[in-house]
Amino acid sequence: MWPWGHAAVGYLLYTAYRRSRFDLRPHGVPVVALAAGTQLPDLIDKPLAWQFAVLPNGRSFGHSLLVAAALLVVLWAVAERLDAHESAVAFGIGYVGHLFGDALYPALAGDFYYVGFLGWPLIPAIEYNLATGGFLDHLFALDLGPLAVFELGLTVVAVGLWYRHGMPGLGVVVPGYDESIPEEQPKS
Numbered sequence: 319m320w321p322w323g324h325a326a327v328g329y330l331l332y333t334a335y336r337r338s339r340f341d342l343r344p345h346g347v348p349v350v351a352l353a354a355g356t357q358l359p360d361l362i363d364k365p366l367a368w369q370f371a372v373l374p375n376g377r378s379f380g381h382s383l384l385v386a387a388a389l390l391v392v393l394w395a396v397a398e399r400l401d402a403h404e405s406a407v408a409f410g411i412g413y414v415g416h417l418f419g420d421a422l423y424p425a426l427a428g429d430f431y432y433v434g435f436l437g438w439p440l441i442p443a444i445e446y447n448l449a450t451g452g453f454l455d456h457l458f459a460l461d462l463g464p465l466a467v468f469e470l471g472l473t474v475v476a477v478g479l480w481y482r483h484g485m486p487g488l489g490v491v492v493p494g495y496d497e498s499i500p501e502e503q504p505k506s
C-alpha cells in the first residue's frame with residue numbers, strides 16, 4: 319500500500335472510532351499522531367533494510383505485531399504521564415492499521431506466506447522474489463490496476479471527509495490556522 323493509502327485507511331478507521339466511541343469528529347493533536355502512526359512502519363523498515371541493510375527486508379521489525387504491541391505498551395505508559403491518551407489511541411490505530419493495510423493485498427490474493435511479516439521474528443523474514451524486480455514489483459504485480467484505483471478512491475474519500483471535518487490536525491502544524499468548527503455534542 320502506498321503512503322497515501324495508509325494515511326487514508328488510518329483516517330477512516332480513526333473517524334469510525336471517534337464516531338462510534340464519542341460521536342465526535344477527529345480533532346487536533348491526535349490527528350497528527352495518527353498520521354505519524356500510519357507512516358512509521360515504513361519509515362523504520364524501508365531505510366534500515368534498503369539503505370543500511372540492518373533489517374532483512376522492508377517489512378520486518380516495524381511491521382511485526384509483536385514489536386507493535388511492545389511499542390504501544392511503552393507509548394501508553396508515556397501517554398499516561400503526559401495525559402495524552404487520545405493521541406496514543408490515534409497513533410496506535412494508525413500504526414496497526416498500516417500493518418493490516420499491508421497484509422490486506424496478499425491475504426485477498428491468498429498469498430498467506432506474504433502475511434507472515436506480522437509475526438516477525440517468530441515467523442522468519444519473508445524472502446521476496448528479487449528476481450522479478452523486488453519488493454514493490456512483487457506487491458504491485460498482484461494486480462496493479464484495481465488496487466491503484468482502490469487506494470486512490472480511499473484517498474479521495476478520506477481527504478473529502480478530512481475537509482468536511484475542518485481539516486483537523488492542520489492547526490497543529492500550520493501556525494494561525496483555526497480548525498475549530500462547532501464541536502458536535504455526544505448523543506445523550
Ligand SMILES: [Zn+2]
Nearest residue numbers: 359360416420
Ligand atoms: Zn508498510
